[in-house]
Amino acid sequence: xxxxxxxxxxxxxxxxxxxxxxxxxxxxxxxxxxxxxxxxxxxxxxxxxxxxxxxxxxxxxxxxxxxxxxxxxxxxxxxxxxxxxxxxxxxxxxxxxxxxxxxxxxxxxxxxxxxxxxxxxxxxxxxxxxxxxxxxxxxxxxxxxxxxxxxxxxxxxxxxxxxxxxxxxxxxxxxxxxxxxxxxxxxxxxxxxxxxxxxxxxxxxxxxxxxxxxxxxxxxxxxxxxxxxxxxxxxxxxxxxxxxxxxxxxxxxxxxxxxxxxxxxxxxxxxxxxxxxxxxxxxxxxxxxxxxxxxxxxxxxxxxxxxxxxxxxxxxxxxxxxxxxxxxxxxxxxxxxxxxxxxxxxxxxxxxxxxxxxxxxxxxxxxxxxxxxxxxxxxxxxxxxxxxxxxxxxxxxxxxxxxxxxxxxxxxxxxxxxxxxxxxxxxxxxxxxxxxxxxxxxxxxxxxxxxxxxxxxxxxxxxxxxxxxxxxxxxxxxxxxxxxxxxxxxxxxxxxxxxxxxxxxxxxxxxxxxxxxxxxxxxxxxxxxxxxxxxxxxxxxxxxxxxxxxxxxxxxxxxxxxxxxxxxxxxxxxxxxxxxxxxxxxxxxxxxxxxxxxxxxxxxxxxxxxxxxxxxxxxxxxxxxxxxxxxxxxxxxxxxxxxxxxxxxxxxxxxxxxxxxxxxxxxxxxxxxxxxxxxxxxxxxxxxxxxxxxxxxxxxxxxxxxxxxxxxxxxxxxxxxxxxxxxxxxxxxxxxxxxxxxxxxxxxxxx
Numbered sequence: 001x002x003x004x005x006x007x008x009x010x011x012x013x014x015x016x017x018x019x020x021x022x023x024x025x026x027x028x029x030x031x032x033x034x035x036x037x038x039x040x041x042x043x044x045x046x047x048x049x050x051x052x053x054x055x056x057x058x059x060x061x062x063x064x065x066x067x068x069x070x071x072x073x074x075x076x077x078x079x080x081x082x083x084x085x086x087x088x089x090x091x092x093x094x095x096x097x098x099x100x101x102x103x104x105x106x107x108x109x110x111x112x113x114x115x116x117x118x119x120x121x122x123x124x125x126x127x128x129x130x131x132x133x134x135x136x137x138x139x140x141x142x143x144x145x146x147x148x149x150x151x152x153x154x155x156x157x158x159x160x161x162x163x164x165x166x167x168x169x170x171x172x173x174x175x176x177x178x179x180x181x182x183x184x185x186x187x188x189x190x191x192x193x194x195x196x197x198x199x200x201x202x203x204x205x206x207x208x209x210x211x212x213x214x215x216x217x218x219x220x221x222x223x224x225x226x227x228x229x230x231x232x233x234x235x236x237x238x239x240x241x242x243x244x245x246x247x248x249x250x251x252x253x254x255x256x257x258x259x260x261x262x263x264x265x266x267x268x269x270x271x272x273x274x275x276x277x278x279x280x281x282x283x284x285x286x287x288x289x290x291x292x293x294x295x296x297x298x299x300x301x302x303x304x305x306x307x308x309x310x311x312x313x314x315x316x317x318x319x320x321x322x323x324x325x326x327x328x329x330x331x332x333x334x335x336x337x338x339x340x341x342x343x344x345x346x347x348x349x350x351x352x353x354x355x356x357x358x359x360x361x362x363x364x365x366x367x368x369x370x371x372x373x374x375x376x377x378x379x380x381x382x383x384x385x386x387x388x389x390x391x392x393x394x395x396x397x398x399x400x401x402x403x404x405x406x407x408x409x410x411x412x413x414x415x416x417x418x419x420x421x422x423x424x425x426x427x428x429x430x431x432x433x434x435x436x437x438x439x440x441x442x443x444x445x446x447x448x449x450x451x452x453x454x455x456x457x458x459x460x461x462x463x464x465x466x467x468x469x470x471x472x473x474x475x476x477x478x479x480x481x482x483x484x485x486x487x488x489x490x491x492x493x494x495x496x497x498x499x500x501x502x503x504x505x506x507x508x509x510x511x512x513x514x515x516x517x518x519x520x521x522x523x524x525x526x527x528x529x530x531x532x533x534x535x536x537x538x539x540x541x542x543x544x545x546x547x548x549x550x551x552x553x554x555x556x557x558x559x560x561x562x563x564x565x566x567x568x569x570x571x572x573x574x575x576x577x578x579x580x581x582x583x584x585x586x587x588x589x590x591x592x593x594x595x596x597x598x599x600x601x602x603x604x605x606x607x608x609x610x611x612x613x614x615x616x617x618x619x620x621x622x623x624x625x626x627x628x629x630x631x632x633x634x635x636x637x638x639x640x641x642x643x644x645x646x647x648x649x650x651x652x653x654x655x656x657x658x659x660x661x662x663x664x665x666x667x668x669x670x671x672x673x674x675x676x677x678x679x680x681x682x683x684x685x686x687x688x689x690x691x692x693x694x695x696x697x698x699x700x701x702x703x704x705x706x707x708x709x710x711x712x713x714x715x716x717x718x719x720x721x722x723x724x725x726x727x728x729x730x731x732x733x734x735x736x737x738x739x740x741x742x743x744x745x746x747x748x749x750x751x
Contacts, residue, residue: 011593018589022581028061029585036275051278055579058282062578080669081231082700084170084178088129090157091165093122095736100126100726102671104700110723112694113702114743117728122737123704127675130241133169133181135234136198138225150193152185156736163187173231177211178203200224232670233265239659240670240698244677247655260629266666267597272590279583286576299559306555313548320541327534334527337520344517359504366497373490380483387484394475397465406458417449597665598626605631605661611692612653612685624661631658653685656693663697671700678705678714690717718743 019029035057036050083102088094102113117123128148137145153165168182180201188194198216203209216224225234232240238247264270383390421442433441450457602623609622621634633641633654643654663670677694678686694701718725725743730736 009596011596014592014596015589018585018592021588022585024578024581024585029582029589031061032057032582033275033586033589036278037271047274047278050274051281054278055282055285058579058582059575062575080173080699081671082172083671083673083702084172086126086129087166087168087170088125089166089168090154090162091129091152091167092125092154093120093730093735093737094125095154095156095734095738098737098739100739101724102700102702104723108723110721111697111699111701112718112722113700113724113726114718114722115702115704115726115728116743117704117706117737118730119706121728121730123675123706123728124243126704127241127243127673129167130169130673131237133167133183134228134232135225135237136221138234149185151191152193153187153191154736156734158187158191163189171231172205176205178205198224200227233668235261235265236666236668236670239266239662240672242673243675244652247652247659263629263662266662266668267594267601268666269594272594276586276590279579279586283576283579283583286572286579289572290576302555302559306552306559309548309552309555313545313552316541316545316548320538320545323534323538323541327531327538330527330531330534334524334531337524337527341517341520341524344520355504359501362497362501362504366494366501369490369493369497373487373494376483376487376490380487384484384487390475394472397467397472397475400465403458406456410455410458413453413455414446414449417446421445595626598624600665601661603661604664605657608657608660608692609633609654612657612688613650622657649685653689656689660693660697670698671702672698673702673704675704676706677703686714687717690714690721695721715743 015029015033016026019026032054036054082104085102086100088098088100090096091098100115104111104113115123115126132149140148152167153162157165164184164186166182166184168180170178170180172178180199180203182199182201184197184199185193186195186197200212200214200216201210202212204211214220228234425438425442449455605624606622621638623632624630625632631643631654633643635641643651646654663672674694678689694703725741727740727742729738729740731738
């Protein structure tokens with residue numbers, strides 16, 4: 001696209017061309033684009049909601065007959081964001097509550113807020129605070145984040161006992177609401193950060209009470225990040241929050257994926273892709289509805305099939321019912337025959353043959369029990385009879401043995417006492433003690449000795465037996481051979497069997513002969529075969545009924561599917577035709593506007609590069625390559641100039657020119673915050689940057705500058721273009737910064 005056509009053609013021209021070429025009123029296409037753009041950047045812009053709203057608008061606008069009389073009303077809006085204020089509370093060098101007011105004065109044509117500060121006063125702190133408030137740890141490792149924000153509390157405040165610092169940014173995305181992002185850090189006594197709390201507060205303009213106040217956790221962090229990216233995309237952040245001395249790295253990374261993603265986001269490629277995808281979905285949805293309408297013949301055919309199947313189902317169910325009735329009768333008769341057979345078999349249990357057989361079996365069991373009793377009697381009768389006596393004897397032997405063991409232990413324990421008393425009483429006493437006194441002394445001493453040595457008094461047990469251990473073992477084995485219970489059981493069985501035999505012998509003479517049930521058995525067998533055959537017939541007929549029902553169910557589902565959301569042919573066709581025209585118009589518009597934006601980037605890049613550079617005519621051609629999504633510069637001979645090999649100052653100028661080009665082609669109207677933008681530049685490049693770049697870059701440009709950047713000419717230019725001047729006043733003695741209005745006072749009269 002030629003430079004002349006870029007100057008004459010606008011995005012509105014492209015919109016009108018796309019609309020009129022597809023028989024759509026330009027204001028209709030404009031409204032659809034604007035509504036879609038609002039939804040794309042809104043908090044609640046899910047794909048389903050976006051598509052539904054676009055579809056509703058297509059239905060509404062398909063009936064619209066008016067056209068805007070004033071083409072100027074077709075001004076395509078962009079996503080606009082304003083910074084309102086940044087509050088720092090005991091954060092880094094800022095002691096107490098310090099506020100940086102970004103709000104532009106009403107009806108001010110100046111767009112620059114100038115913030116001055118000596119090195120170390122906290123300019124970079126402001127830049128980093130904005131980044132961490134908006135993006136948190138994104139694009140940073142955990143270690144980088146920890147190192148960068150581990151010590152956010154002001155040193156003086158900490159020494160006074162404070163353990164909390166905070167930062168909060170208030171911004172405006174539209175004219176009705178403000179959003180405040182707040183970060184609070186808590187510290188322990190070792191100055192280690194122990195918690196970090198992020199909050200998002202939404203207020204209606206002019207209201208103190210918030211509409212919502214949400215703490216951001218891992219559960220809703222993705223939602224928060226998507227919201228921020230809708231306002232201030234992370235990929236675009238290098239274009240509006242940057243260090244002026246470091247933006248030279250921007251062009252150095254021009255081949256990176258991040259660089260290209262940022263360009264895509266800045267020129268609205270993601271919005272256009274979503275818009276086309278949404279309208280494609282709507283068109284296909286109408287096509288599906290039309291396909292349903294076109295299937296009316298198919299519906300009639302299915303209805304006929306349903307009628308035929310219902311008739312067939314009725315006949316199949318009648319046949320199934322007849323076989324069920326037949327089987328019911330056969331099963332009833334079969335049940336009666338089985339009952340008759342069972343009654344006969346029950347009676348045959350008391351016939352003569354059965355009783356004789358039982359007598360024979362019982363006599364055999366009686367014989368076995370008598371043999372068993374004889375064996376038990378011979379082997380176990382003595383121990384069985386003497387069992388109680390043997391147990392008493394064993395118990396007495398154990399008691400005698402225990403008593404003897406206690407006597408032995410007691411005698412051994414008293415032996416030292418006996419020896420002591422024998423020696424004591426052997427000594428001559430005067431006057432001599434009587435024999436009774438000597439016995440008393442010996443017994444009293446024995447009692448005291450036993451108490452002192454915990455020796456129990458032994459109850460005397462008379463030892464009546466003197467037997468060996470083998471004899472004791474023999475007695476134990478003999479007791480274990482007692483079979484009293486077993487012998488009793490055998491005797492009871494013998495008595496029972498003998499009694500049963502007497503009864504059976506009395507019955508056998510009176511018992512009838514057995515009844516023959518073979519005829520009933522043959523009849524049952526015939527009925528079983530008949531029922532089996534009919535069961536097979538019933539399964540076949542049941543399967544037929546189920547098959548017909550399954551086919552009917554499928555056909556009814558198909559009828560319901562074809563009958564859903566049926567509209568009149570003409571109305572549906574009208575909506576489809578209009579949505580198809582909108583689709584073609586959007587495709588035409590997005591293709592043309594993207595080509596126009598790429599050309600615009602190249603044009604603005606080249607123009608700004610020429611305005612900023614001191615060395616005129618050094619670059620033969622500077623442009624944006626759409627295929628590689630990369631900026632390129634060639635000399636007059638057509639050879640590409642390696643940007644990476646230019647000086648730091650030149651790369652800064654090239655990056656600034658590209659930022660300028662991107663903002664002019666962008667769908668985003670963002671505030672710009674720049675730290676130390678002029679430090680590496682000579683006076684010529686400084687003047688060009690201020691005059692041509694910052695004055696027109698954005699409606700809100702915040703410049704953080706040091707005293708080393710200031711000259712008399714710089715001050716004059718700044719006074720002409722600044723809406724507000726603030727100073728980061730650093731107290732060397734107290735080691736903290738406060739924010740005040742004004743600028744470097746010592747610069748008055750600098751040359």
